[in-house]
Amino acid sequence: MIDFILWVLQNIVFAPYYLFVAVTNPGAWLDWANPEAVMRFIYYGASVELFFVVFTTFLIITALGMAWNREILWWGVRILESFANVVGRTAAWAGLIMVLVQVMIVFLQRIFRVAEIQLGPLGTAFAQDLSWWSEGLKFHNALVVCLCVSYTFVQGGHVRVDLVYSAVKFRTKKVIDMVGCLIFMMPAIVLTYLYSWFFMWRHLMTPSVTSTSDLDRMIAQARIFRWNVETIGFSPNGFNAYFLFKILIVLFCVMVFLQAVSFFWRSYLEWVEGEASADKYLDRDKTGDESEDLEHAIHSGSV
Template identity: 55%
Template sequence: MEDTAANGVSGALLDGLGWLVSNIVMAFYNFGYALLNPQLWLDWSNSESLIRFIYYGGSVEFFFVMFTAFIVITVIGIWRSSVMWGCVRVLEGFANTVGRFFAWAGLLMVLQQIVIVFMQRVFAASEISIGFGTTITFDVSWWSEELKLYNAMVVALCVTYTFVQGSHVRVDLFYSNVRFRTKKVIDMFGALFFMMPVAVLVWMYGWFFLWRHLVTPKVSASDQIDLLMRKSRILKWNVETIGFSPNGFNGYFLFKVLLVAFAGLVFLHAIAVFYRAFLEWKEGIGSENKYLDRDTLGTGEEAYEGTH
């Protein structure tokens, strides 16, 4: 009995290892094939191309392409630290650029709220029109509900920017009292076993959740490519435009787009966190915050930085 159970466990482990290795090897082929045949998944005028894009965007194949790329770049980065530092600078620069741009949505949200209050309370208007030459007109309730989109932009698209700036709240139980290199090990562990898995899960559910509100017939994460190709024969765009109120905001599919963007940003930044932690662990305390681009409030305001 014990021998049978042991053989079963070892067999399962070998099967799992074989599956892992085969998917890593196939990742090179899948990436090259997609790169050389973009018309098969980027020509959205063709329903079959669109359905391939939907399937592969949340597929095991796409995951292993990203996973394999991470492994390859990590191996090269261990060999040449300059490559890994380059990745850190690019990924943190990307997070800063996206965050600094979409942070202005907070100001836009405040200004729009002021206009709404004036139009409702002072001018007793039921609609608001904006535009130059060609104007768009919506009910005041539409503009009021749209404010939630600006808030979602700040949350979803500024999350990694906030991480770079050191403005996230840290639940610190023992982190501050351990040695420098121990902190870096904790950061690496957190990036690999918390940030990345959560980002992958959110992406997997968010990706198909998004497309279920953009096309019909509905697609599901459990659908295999053969079933989806059959669905492609009757596939058509069906963008969700239903609001919570008759005259309310009707672009709620944009929140699904932001959910997917959030997951992608967090996954990419988890790589930056892991690489920075590894390099600082490897090079010592002298490399702490190397190349780190943080906003500054000016001389004398250092105590307030990292809290905005």
Template identity: 60%
Template sequence: MELSTKQTIMTIVYYGGSVEFFAAIMTLLILATVIGLWRREIMWGYVRVLEGFANTVGRFFAWAGLLMVLQQIMIVFLQRIFRVSEISFGFFAKDLSWWSEELKLYNAMIVALCATYTFVQGGHVRVDLIYSGVSHRTKRVIDMLGSLLFMMPVAVLTWMYAWYFLWRHLITPKPSATDTLDKLMLKARAVRWNVETIGFSPNGFNAYFLFKVLLLAYCGLIFLQAVAFFYRSFLEFVEGPESEGKYLDKDTLGEGEEAFEGTH
């Protein structure tokens, strides 16, 4: 790699987990909130876009569950019945153990990329001792505090750890969260790609850096959903019970299946 390319990589490494990046995101968030307070229909637009994004991503990657099942069936048939030890697609040929361990990636996709979709759909399990018995406005206050004090901070902290966790398995010398930009520029002279390719078995799945990418995607989606949840809770607090569930795009089982919906 040329020195300029190496310096670009180190700049990305630094700013992706930096205070400056966090400050820029929060500045944009505060500005968007001020605009939304000025015109509530704009804030509802934020909610619809962010929840729509979570739904779109979740609905797409939920198909990984079907793919996981079909691939597992194929592996069982090839291994137990046809005694095949390898699956190849053109120049891409891997041992059956590789395809078997790769199933964990589909599971990780569902967990990481469908979490916010499940949140929008109200599908997460809730342990509720107080929430159901309080008034509409009190619920919205609890929701706003939950998004500000729990969802956002956890997403930011997890991102900070995940960001450097990813890059330490992509390049060498390994970057550290305590490295300044100047120190990373010095390291840039010796930087080279060192993508993690170690599997748990000799012929097993070896692209475990993808799990670290998914962890970052999960943090980003959770942060965006925390913003959407705060905005929705605030708007429902201001506009009253009649606005509850406004513009909410929830899946349905179809006509005649209403009794089964929401029972999870």
């Protein structure tokens, strides 16, 4: 146990050094014309070093906000929630595009018996079989699920099962939220990210990399590195960009982790400042219908 604590403290102390080395040597991991740089990027993208850089940054900002100026944390909350809203509101348009594409497929396939859809924006032709467009609807759905998850959280749209939460006092709720972020939300999404990171890269390049590979082994594998992006569909003419789903899983993990940080800070600030600070700076969508907005506020727990 003592060895583990010393290991954690040592990595926290060296985290600024890890960050300094990465920032001052971008060519060592961003020069993707060099296979060794790609391998370093893959390794450090889910490494102990990266974890402690992020963890230490979180600790420093949280400590400064708690001990010095709470506005630091409020600015962090506003920036992260604004980011979640911007990404979510943009990605939500994929839902409309999905509906329009589905309508187009039904009309062209069932009424006009067209087997292929060809688009020619800016003089460039893009032609794909109807089955490609049909299978591609899953990608639009994945965009909404993965990129709107934090936005939905900010808007209070996720389903909650309030067996105890709804019956306790305001500050007790905030304690539950903070504990939930630290014990459940953050560890779960970090583990998901670690698995999804290497899962993504196994569908983008060869040789195959795993979470157990050390840096020296991956640098040695750089000699046989080549891009091998997954372009195989489930049907002969079906959607052939399934590697995008793997990228979306990683982005999903990043969005949820940032939201967990934001929600922890907001819960702490509302716990300290009391009910007067509830939903402070919270940017939620309005429908223009007062009764519908009130019903949504009640459902999300704001009222």
